[in-house]
Amino acid sequence: MIGATPPAVRAVMWDLDGTICDSFLLAFGATQEVLAKHGYREATVEDYHNSSRCTTQERLARHAGLKPEDAHFERIGAQLAAEFEPSYIAKVSPETAPAFEKTAAIVRRLGAAGVPQACLTNAAASYADAVLTTHDLRKFFAAVNGADTVPRHKPSPDGVLKCVADLTAAGVIAPPTPGRCAGVYIGDSPSDGEAARRAGVASVGVGWGSHDAESLHKCGYFDVICHDEDELLRLLLPDGAAGAAGAAGAAGAAGAAGAAGAAGAWHKLAPAALLDRAAVERGLAQLAAVVEARPK
Template sequence: MKTDSDADDRNAPVAAVLFDWDGTLVDSLPVVTEATNRVLVAHGFPALPADAVHDGMRLPTIPRMALHAALPDDEHARGLAQRMADEFYRIAVEVGQERVAFYPGVLDLIDRLAAHGVALAIVSNNRRSVLEPLIDVLGLRSRFAVVIGEEDVALPKPDPEGVLRALEALGVAPGRAIYVGDSSTDAGAAAAAGVRSIGAGWAAHATGGAALATFDLTCSVAADLARYALRRNVSE
């Protein structure tokens, strides 16, 4: 139930912006597709087109690998999915350190928010052990005060646990935060946490997609998000 204090928070300056990682800050679909297909083929399963891999990226890695390999729900299959996920993590870091790239305008967005004192965090269904080497390669370690990955929560998005953990670590109330993502699981996690959600319309695979309709607002370019987040923080 919303309270008067919630409404007051939402009218206050934005204190924190939380981001999904894959498909929001970075165009990681080529990396995830290559790593996924290398694992699938190594285990005798057919490679998948990028759109099928992207569809699975709403899930944490273990159930995603089970989905892509059409594994049954039994103990042997669960063990195989775990091994495939472990292989994926290793390959994704290897490939990602060479190929991961920001979407246009994202680095400027991060720099502008940080320059105005907005706290930044990442909340992803990917593993933190995969994200952190890529964050280092991109030179972003000092920008993000908190990184929450799938190993840090009991339940993945759309459960709000990761978003709420990040806010607690930042010391920011939900009403003073924004969560930015590209999938309905991101929008669902934000809504459940009481956080405003913004769809990353600059992501090529998300533009015009039905997932964007689940967000409170969509920004077509990263600069629009900076203007929205800072509209009450600074006089523009």
């Protein structure tokens, strides 16, 4: 029996690098190439991780030894980014930007269940498109935004709010009402938690990216921290995370439901996928209750 499902109340929104994919070697290598070309010293791994919360333009300017107050900070950053981004994006592949497979499986399962999803990165939106496409995940996202498509990058809430607006415009979530939490944003950096908190959505930190769980705890912005991907699955699919029938149904329906979700249509879901969607809605409601109970 097939059921029709209306637009959801809440969505799942994702950071990309360090959350869905492990692009460190790709980005770090391309960074060294562009710095060396212009005679700048190599960036250290620590420098790279510390600046990963910045836009590409700001990050490269910092690697070049400049500070935001320096006169040439923006110009040099823009010059380096203009060379970095096309080369970086052209090198995206399953090998250079491998997915965290369990996380990618969660994305697919949510897509099969008709759960609205969006992606927000501090890199360019075209980079996010390239990574999601190379892993056959793009069809599960009704909105993809980057630092070049929002007024201010993370930790500003602008990108999260734009994802919510885009999902609403696509018809996959109902228009938010004042005080209602529109979903969850999942990321690996303190700036992800801050952006989510300021946007009024639930924040989930993941400990397998650029920042370890201890630093995520210390920042104080995350409502929940998942140390591994199995914890994230249990958080998003309470009471249904290990359901074999649900997983099988999700796998079988993934392509069609994901394409329908991206198009903003109502979904035709098989019973197993409907069970998954109900489980996700329970999980998101529990997270939303924490956010909505905060003093305004």
